[in-house]
Amino acid sequence: MRQRILLLDADQAARSQMYDLLCRHEYEVVTASSARQMDRILTTVPIDAVVLDIMLPGEGGFSVCNRLRSHQPQPGVIVVSAMADESDVVVGLEIGADDYVAKPYRSRELLARIRSVLRRRQAGMRLKRDDDRANVYRFDGWRLNIITRQLFDPYDRSVELSSGEFTLLSALLASPQQIVPRARLLQDPKTGDRSDGERQINVIVSRLRAKLARVEGGEGLVRTVRGQGYLLTVPVESLTLD
DSSP states (O other): OOOEEEEEEEEEHHHHHHHEEEEEETTTEEEESSSSHHHHHHSHHHHHHEEEEEESSSOOHHHHHHHHTTSSSSSSSEEESSOOOOOHHHHHHHTSSSSEEEESOOOOHHHHHHHHHHHHHHHHHHHHTTTTTTEOOOOOOOETTTTTEEEOTOOOEEOOOOOHHHHHHHHHSTTTTTTEEOOOOOOTTTOOOOOOHHHHHHHHHHHOOOOOTTTTTTGGGGETTTTTEEEOOOOEEOOOOO
């Protein structure tokens, strides 16, 4: 089945150009010019990724991006915008975007970014479906449910995770107290293809640490091993739910 991408952009010419590009590369594409149209589409068909422009009429792109984090199943999110300031990039990634591409973009770059996000999303979904993995990881009072993709802190409060954060945390929990090389986090676990998301890994790690740091002691759970990768510093208990 072809992967389905939703284009959300108020500029009709920009939508048409991107629509033609993605259709030529065998994606199924649907389009919307506002957040309201996007919401209607999300209730009728499954979407693998949303490519959205920040400058939208009515509800802005950053707000839309933030809302998409709670949609199930969670689509990948790629922000495409003429707002190319570093602060805008950081804000977009901090609120849940998986990648950010500045306009005017090169077709090959945009396609590479979309493919990378889709690979990471599929990797996270494979973790969810993989029968030989535990359903729940417990670590330092925290617990992550692989089936529901829910993280709970030691006080049983739910912590929202983006698809990238979930995939990263799952990889660390699968190899506790061991260095997980950055190269592994940049690869599709099935094909071994390397993504170009070096900067995105940095941002995702930073974002995950910030969420863990909401609880005392959480700031030390993920350690950087310079030149090698990342390490979860505590033991992990794997449980299988009935």
